[in-house]
Amino acid sequence: MINASEQLCSKCSKANATSICIGCxxxxCPEDSISHRQDLSNEFDAVINKHDLLxxxxxKQDNDATTHPIMDKVNQWEKETIAKIKQEAHKAHYELQQLFTRCNExxxxxxxRITKELCTAKDKQDYLETHLCKWLDALEALQNELTTPSDFKVHIKAMSINVTLMPIEKFDRVCGDIRLEQNELAVVHGAMNSHAEVRGACLYLHGIHHIKIKIEKMLKDxxxxxxxxxxxxxxxxxxxxxxxxxxWA
Known part of the structure; x- marks a missing residue:
């Protein structure tokens, strides 16, 4: 018969249990206590092995990030992004070429037109200082448009680029007693009481266009x-x- 004061071994159920594991x-009993300690040692070795593998x-991952699984997603995103950018760039190149062709025309x-005016004036020997100044100003304006065109505007976003033509309306040709000032943005009528004509520089084929004109001074009647x-x-x-x-008038 087992004495009530005796403790049973948790493993073999013998009545000679003398050791308590403060962990579990x-x-x-003395024999199973040694065995239990060996089991703990084996489990500890397993933890060490798992630690070493990790x-x-x-x-390896720190030194070579390309092996990380998420890198495949990044690579796929890179390919798709480059493809989209190339597509947008190709579109922008085409649009820009079309705009350049239009502006060059x-x-x-x-x-x-200036060439025709110069040839006519040379053949007829019909030109004054005012004509020379007008032609020089016109040639200078064309030179500026040719070297540093200001009519183009590029809008760049995260995944797209848009090239647009922003026409800058100016006065261009004149006929009669009239002159251009302020870089072709202002027109002044001369002292002669006669009709005169001035035309803008831009050509319009269709659509709705807004042009602001300010009349600073106009004589009565x-x-x-x-x-x-x-x-x-x-x-x-x-x-x-x-x-x-x-x-309208």
């Missing part, structure tokens, strides 16, 4: 005509009577 709170994996028209006219129409002091002219 179990009671063991440490090796950590060092307009510059060519302006240059051919005088009037102005604002309108549109075909670009092929000849300059004339009374161009408002031209068939293609349309506007």
């Amino acid at each position: 709170k179990q009671i063991f 440490h090796q994996q950590f060092e 307009e510059l060519g028209q302006k240059l051919r 005088h009037w102005m005509f604002f309108g549109i006219i075909s670009s092929t129409a000849e300059m004339d002091e009374k161009s408002y009577l031209t068939q293609s002219a349309y506007g």
